[in-house]
Amino acid sequence: MANVRSDQLGSEPIGRLLIKQAVPASIGILVMSLNILVDTIFVGNWIGSIAIAAINVVLPVSFFIAALGMAIGIGGSSIISRALGAENKNKALKTFGNQITLTILITVAMVGLGLYFVDSLIPAFGGKGEIFEPAKIYYTIVLYGVPFLALCMMGNTVIRAEGKPRFAMIAMIIPSVGNLVLDYLFIYVFDWGMHGAAWATTAGYLLCFGYIFWFFLSKNSELKISWPHFGLNGGILREIGSLGFVTLSRQAVTSITYLLMNNILFDLGGEAMVAVYAIIGRMLMFALFPVFGVTQGFLPIAGFNYGAEKYARVKESIYTAIKYAALVATLVFVVLMIFPAEIAGLFLSSREGMSATEIETNTFVLEHTPAAMRWVFAATPIIALQLIGAAYFQAIGKAIPALLLTLTRQGFFFIPLILTLPYFFGEIGVWSSFAIADVLATIVTGIYLKREIDRDLNRVAA
Template structure:
């Protein structure tokens, strides 16, 4: 672990951020591209309603797998600080507890998803003609979710070890596999949504197996040791407190999807859900660099917080926000210039081509400032401060966006849904900046 300590504790912050953020960005970018290609294929080869079906199903799969992500992020925060404090035994114990928790909880939730699939799909907006297509897709995807949960647990841990390239590979492999299988199953075998779901499920299995291979190999400094599977109350509580932030965030996103799909279906019908499906895919892909900066921030900040190097922590915060804001500005400019061309990739449906560009532009208006939100909540996770991390994480999706997406359409129709996004971004950024500034002034005083 000495090499890791030397790097995260002494190397130039900007170099560390680039080293951590670039692989994370590439990984997220490829995974997002995978979802985009999935949407393009079903939109072109199955139909417009297939886009709506994927928009309904994926938040359910991600809600279940977010349990793994929460355990991964919560545990990696503990591991980063333990490594910074040179406490490797705690890091190993935490890792073993993470594996045990992920497998138990993922299997339970997948069983529930199988038994109650139709009510769950209805809840998430599978109404009218969308339901049978969504059911066909969900029936396949659900079997790959435990693998995805394990992968989402392991990926932050790999970054906490200081191995961002392997975390990147773990995200690239299933994305490429899914694209190939989509072509084979949908185009050549003509399996429709069943083929799309099967391709996605197999790709989830591949990422889970790759993560398992990494931890079993000599490449990982953290080893899978059965005795560490025995749950330690203190460790589990800390994982749940910190990881609960990510689970609650995904839960808030899932509630948001319920509200969005309700408002979109009520005021615009199935076509509006398809419009949002396209915007959501573009958002995931285009915001990958900003998300990469946030992911790269976590191990650097967490290690230096554990090592009590406050000056380096403050520099990490400032440079992460600076880099992310520049990227966000470029992303918004690209959306302004190429929004019509982007939408043409997904569909040739005239209604979608006419209505999606303006909606997309509105949704992306606040993109230049969103890094402040992400780094604010990420800092408190890295510092092991669960409550402020939770509150800041919930600001956009939970506290602001859910009520706005429900109330504004009552007065402005579907347009109100689109405007709820930038308004929520602006409000949550203001609150995050105030809270983060207070934390820096109070607890990151230079030695």
């Protein structure tokens, strides 16, 4: 898990390099996902299943604002990787300075709007009935920390673009561990309920920001920016925007998906059905951590070598990343198909003194989650091609195909399916939409990626 200098991205064997990049990324995503998972287990056991649904309602709004930071980070990091590959250090520094300025300006403005429209946004995202009040508590507190989360997500991608995956991994671990410790103190020991869950999450963001701020001030970073680098540059902003828009669009569609899913499921089965989706959503974040880790590790390798015009290495990195990601995705698939009921049971409380409503809700969730989980993850073994294919175009700076492939699964297939199939097949129509969308998106991505390799990489390499 040693860090590599940026120039080593263009010289080390691809397989070894991908492992060096992907393992720390996977560990970081694993710990972050475990944090989300265990946080949900704590909330479910110590507050209740309605609290799980409340947090699930809030996530799309807070994650969308935080995703602004990730969008700026990934868009800028693609520029930085290619600039370092082309030995253009000044462009890399100017890009990083612009990323910081842009992240602060946009996220602070978005948080202001999010707080102003709080009473409208929560019901729109499914926070109805008993879910509304705990969702509002959690939302209001967490939103104050979201600009720091956005800066963390932006900074983390830049650290990885420098070839320092171990530091990026630590940056992801710190808020996760901090959140879990504070969850125990604030919820279990101090009995602060939803307030405790929200403050634990916000404090985790602040801890992460402190670490990333230290990294860029220390000798570990190659990017030593000064005040002139913070001045916005139109050309760089356009390039960050075009590439970052891909990530932002993906998160925007994800937020729309949460909005639709929460409302559709609430109509089908009330708060309990929303809680089922909350558990499924956590597993989507957690179970696929190694696949996302390989994707994150692949991005700087492809971007650097493309910038250095080492096209044979770019092609090799694509095939190697797909192979590694498909292997781990298949292992995840096997586990989820065998143990869905046991996994669902982890999220539900069995404490004494529960009300009849809580017992009824827990029983419903336990009965409905296993079948839903099998449907949602049915196409997991093939998603590696979909993720790596879309990431490739983003890594090399081709914004339009990256955007289209990123939106293919959720925007072009999944949303139309969940708006249609439930009317004919009810609950099964909702869950089967996940697998159908995965299959269709993978086919489209595979065709497009093969055409690009044949037309671009093979021709240039020859």
